[in-house]
Amino acid sequence: MILHRSDQSLAIRALKNAAPYIRMYKGKTFVVKAGGGVFADASATRVLVEQIGILHYFGVRVVLVHGGGPQTTELAEALGVRTQMVEGRRITDEKSIDIAAMVLNGLINTRVLAICRALEIDAVGISGVDAGLVRAHRRPPVQLEGRGAAVDFGFVGDIDSIDPTVLRKLLEQGLMPVVSPLSADAAGTLLNVNADTVAAAIGAALGAEKLILCTGAPGILGSLSDPGSLISYTDLRGLARLREEGRIADGMLPKVKAIETAIRGGVRRVHVISYHSPEGILAEVFTNEGTGTLIVEDVNALTPAEQSPP
DSSP: OOOHHHHHHHHHHHHHHHHHHHHHHHHHEEEEEGGGGGGGGGHHHHHHHHHHHHHHHOOEEEEEEEEHHHHHHHHHHHTTOEEEETTTTEEEEEHHHHHHHHHIIIIIHHHHHHHHHHHHHOOOEEEEHHHHEEEEOOOBBOOOOTTOBBBBSBBBBEEEEEHHHHHHHHTTTTOOEEEEEEEEOOOOEEOOOHHHHHHHHHHHHHSSSSSEESSSSSSSSSSSOOOOOOOOOOHHHHHHHHTTTOOOOOTTHHHHHHHHHHHHOOOOEEEEEEEETHHHHHHHHSSSSSSEEEESOOOOGGGGHSSOOO
């Protein structure tokens, strides 16, 4: 590749503009959660991991939590197991939990680690079962609004606590944990836990500076039917208003709950961005403009530049 002088100037200017952010975030902890949709495409997965790798190289302590919903559904259908979803959450029966373990702990986690090896990122794959990282119990039947009988989600877990000791030890050694969201109860029964929920709980337990949710959507939209209605920033009150107005639905519902959990648990900032953008994470972290939606506890705490990016 030949780099012209004008290109060199742009690259140097970009580094200079990023320098204050690099100083600010060096040694801080980011939790990045990537939805399973990105892992359906090998090149998209690599682009995502490359961006995370740059954060890692700059001294940010990154924990990557991954989902695997589409791949779990695909394998279930191939094996003749019906997939059931209620309000964006999967019902997991005995066969489905085995499929989830194959996909999450096997297929996706290992593929991500292979890309990390190619990019010379020192990464270690673990799950919520390892070293008691995610302690959970089986969710009891839930009575949902508008439904007669309570919904039994099967082998789905609700988090009791996070023991981040293993993550801290890995991070202190300069390693990047790649976390599958499976957990187990006290009796050793495997449980499928929503990856957004796991990422939010880990972020709170680690006192993370940022939680970055990489999704198929560009961010949080003001109108479900209008991709151009991206909300640049909001706070917990704004999220509550959007939900009350019915502008948050389906798969975004558990994400919003995870965002609220993270912020109330001490995560300073949550970002919802698209994994389709080849520079989504880096632009969100190293510029005021960003690419997705920034959520904080109170928008009044944002700097004037963040509220009115150039």
